Amino acid sequence: MNSHPPTPRARGALSRRNLLRGGLAAGGLGAVAATSGCGSPLAAGLAGTQLNPGTVTFWNLFGGGDGARLQLMLDEYRRQQGSTESLQAATFAWGNPYYTKVSLATLGNKPPDVAVAHLTRASNLAAAGLLAPITDDVLALAGLASSDFNERAWEASKFEGQAYAIPLDTHPWVLFFNADVCQAAGLLGPDGELAPIEGLEAWEAALTAGKEASGGFGATTATVADDSNNWRFFNTVYSQREGNTPLIDDEGLSVTMNDELAVDTLATMRSWVEKGLMPATVDTPGAETLMFTGKSAFFMNGEWEVTTAQSIEGLNFGMTAFPTLFDRPAAHADSHAFVLPRMERDDAQLERAMGFVKSLLDQGMTWAEGGHIPTYLPTFESSEYQQLEPMSNYADAASYASYDPPAWYSGSGSNFETVTGATIGLVQQGLTKPADAVAGIRAALENYAKTANPL
């Protein structure tokens, strides 16, 4: 909001209305003023009306760089609408807490007009009956059609054949590299980009070279305090292997993990730590700092960390898809999407909500600059995006993205990710043996698998 100087009127200049309102309140008639449409939460709650008629309420879970970027987009929407009152946006803690809030607010008939959800979670919200369907008519309100979106993502937004979410992006797990360190380690091609790394041996050689050049580590990623990250790392590597099977199947009713392959994958991941190529205990900011300060050649995380990396002065870095170490390319991914929580909406409200979604989709380039691969084709196919560096380097990761297996307890930040990720982290830290970890994961998942689906 700071980028748009307020008009003198908006900043509470002494207008006749304000004076009158103040006078009423001072005269002990504050209650009248409060209920007369200036949007007191109490009055709206008691009357069961909308808090601020004409305002779009929007909930999201974007922290860090994503949050900063989103703020730009929200400001742009407010500018388009010509009023700061047009939008009320709230950001909540990521993961289960966020989805619990969205669910309970919807059940309590006080949901936001528009909310962000991961596609892996949206299907559960839809199954629980908490979302309004996104029909062609709804899309048409904002001049959109389902053909405007990446087909794979659009299909993933469906539950029982009906779309319930409008996908905004695909966000794969990627490889960040410190270009200076990689240059010193001889890992860069003549074009200044990372020379392709193919296969396990090449990967370990690259890590070793990176370790020597940096004097620290070859690669870093969080092993502590970020269960989802541990799971993403494992899922990326495991999904690249021939013979991998989803950890769970039948909508979560059965555990189908290939135990042998999982043990071997974990042992391989752990061996990188044992060889000193990766740190055993580090959290996300720590892992990031190591790469940013040249103490590591690589850093692995979701592409969204690009905004943080860009904010580091003098950091010469690049991004690429996670190399194919085994039999086929794969990278853990999910998609952010817009959902319309179920509520009584009049046409104007629905149109306003869709107008807001459209405005954010139209600002897809701003979002793409944050590392995300746009699913809105007009943005994805634009020459602007195709030339966007280093983001377009991994754009095809969307085509081999490995999502969480569907279940009522899975999805980004879910119980599934927590229990699997925590155990994987323990292996990385050397506190659990791979075989014990896989047995533990299996036991935990079987516990969920036999629990009746509450949706």
Add this chain to the structure above:
Amino acid sequence: MSAQTVGAQPAVTNVPRGDEGQTGGRQRSAWLFIAPFGFFYVCFLLGPSLYMFVASFFDTSIVKNGLGNFIGLENYSALMQSRDFWSSMWHTLQFTIYTVPPLVILSFVFAVLANRMPRGSTFWRLAFFTPYILPSAAISLIWVFIFTADTGLWATVQKWLGSEAPTPVLGTPSLAMVGVAIATIWWTIGFNFILYLAGLQDIPRELYEAAAIDGATPWQQIRHLTIPLLSRTTTLVLLLQIIASLKIFDQVYLMTSGGPGTSTETALVFITKTGFTDFRIGAAAAASFLLFVVIVAIAVIRQLAERAQQKGA
């Protein structure tokens, strides 16, 4: 809380009894005065508790209307076989074991010391009590910052002491609960501290003077005067502390959200997760009821212990 009601009792019995009509009127007004509390008690405690008990026999889902299907004791039997439930109960107990002894003993020690300070006792009282007035969210932020892996204050201290790879307290399953316990002790010690201070004020100074004249050392005074005379305060503090520790939720939720994995998932975190994140209200109700039974059992045992103690005295 201090047991100084003895003097007030005759005054109550000396009030002349009115006739039947008056008593009826007084009863009515008593009911009226209690009514607002009664209303909230029924609406927000008894009612929901009853609903909880009933729901524990159904496969109630928060996203479906009504109670769902009647499944008898299935929720309970599933819980009995659930590793997660038992481990959450164990974590609750673990937290209680970690926090109750220090919170009782340390608050006693600090109260005695602060009480003996010739000057600046206000400062010490304030110093020990101030953390208690902070919200749990602030406490959690402070301690998460201290325990941040690799770069936090604690990791830095460990590095000063020569550790190459400091242990991430909140990221290690065996240590995470200790971290939460330390934060809790620092946060809540002020409450017990105040209770003990109040108890200490009730001990007549003459007793100490008499003891001092008889040649009792400060330690003997504490051992033979302070501790026995504070025994009632101690039983109260102990009970309140055990119940408070069994209800541990905020710090765990905010500092570790039950992690790593489920290694700090306490009973209330398990119940919240089951009920509101997994939508399984029926199962959460059954778990709540079991926790309720445990807490009541502990309160009853404590009551019996106190009765035995009084008989012994």
